[in-house]
Amino acid sequence: MVWLKSASGVYTAKSGYKAQGETTITEEAPVPETNIDWLANVWKLKTSEKVKVFLWNSLHDALPVGKQSAIRNIPLTSRCPRCNEVESVAHVLFTCSYAKKVWTLAPLAWRFDPSPVITTRNGQETLRLIPSLHPTGVGPGTLSASICWDLWIFRNHLVFQKRDFTPEETLLKATREAREWTISQDQLPKPQSHANRIAQDPTLDPNRTCMYTDAAWNPESRCAGLAGPSSSHSAPDTSLTSPLMAETLALRSALNSALHRGINTLLIRSDSQNLINLVNAKGRHLEIASLLNDIYLISSLFADVKFKFIPRLDNSRADYVSKQALLMYQT
Ligand SMILES: [Zn+2]
Structure with missing residues (x-):
């Protein structure tokens, strides 16, 4: 494996791997990042604990996507079940055509274009700053964290249960969960001045x-x-x-x-x-x-x-x- 440093300081590795029944795949794979501001990107996000843990794992490329299966010689396809491209964490959450449809529909205050997202960190650093539109009533980062979570959940439904959901259904579930979490926090005792x-x-x-x-x-x-x-x-x-x-x-x-x-x-x-x-x-x-x-x-x-x-x-x-x-x- 060869490590390369881009002009922007991002390290990438040249890796080759072969999934069962597939030809050898060679592409640039992101190196697990070690200098993530995880306090800002994960733990200070206004979202549930389970979603924080999920985001933490996604930032460390620690989700069992197809690409990770191929690297570890696990006999599962390395391809995205929706579009047949190589499946990385960033692909599932941002660059898959399915994910792009969900982000296009999302009621965010600024337009978020996931096409240039190279790493999961890229996407999450941008998204945590974007407020949601009225009347969702959730703060910056809450809805996008929920969308990432449900993109992953519905990907798993498709892979393991062969159940597919529309982008609208993914967004609906993510929005409902983000609102429910926000309302539950409002009902907690307020901190003192x-x-x-x-x-x-x-x-x-x-x-x-x-x-x-x-x-x-x-x-x-x-x-x-x-x-x-x-x-x-x-x-x-x-x-x-x-x-x-x-x-x-x-x-x-x-x-x-x-x-x-x-x-x-x-x-x-x-x-x-x-x-x-x-x-x-x-x-x-x-x-x-x-x-x-x-x-x-x-x-x-x-x-x-x-x-x-x-x-x-x-x-x-x-x-x-x-x-x-x-x-x-x-x-
Ligand atoms: Zn895909």
Whole structure:
């Protein structure tokens, strides 16, 4: 494989592959991109978690399209089931004639021409800025993210169930889902104003959800019991190397759980003073570097989130749950 850099700085690879029953295909394939602003392109988009995960995978060429099947020698056709061109992620979402019809029909404030889209990143960077027309009532990026999702879903219906839908049906479903998601967000409690947030002690704020986390760790078995937002959230983990890592994992789990519950304003309390100091200082720590990165990024998705130390004696419920989780695993 040969890597080429274009004048615009985009790397491409010359690759050749052969799908079952097909002649060898040679074309320029996009290299998985490593410098994507994924915070802006994915996690800050106003759309559901499942769509964010889907977009994240699409940006990493991690969807099982025909082209990926051919590269991995999976005996599936590498061709688009609609137009018989080589099927890449960018093809499914933007350059297929079917996708183009959907984008042409889409009620976007500016005309979006998917023809020049070379990579999935190209398309998504443009689309996230385009507002939707009235009366869809959804913000920039929400409808286009939903359209990408449904282009993928309906492609799978065609491939695996031989069920085809019209571009109008794809757009209708995407618009309905985007509106439903937007309405559901409007019904959530509104975050407080900045002034209020500063003025109040977060522990006394009735609008702020408070979560307690803790971890119990056994250095011999390297097992940990984790306790999160409620007594039902606990899980032993055998891949941890220290109490700090276990505490960090428990805190990240709590953040994820809050995000999935649609909580906007959050206080997380942990009895690990080291971890709380580290997170509040946006610090770095080699052993838990990737977990900390996750925590900082997920935190940015909330309207407001605070981390506070709580003495172990005051954290008895989480302490009990984590120890029970560890005990259950070891017996
Ligand atoms: Zn196609």
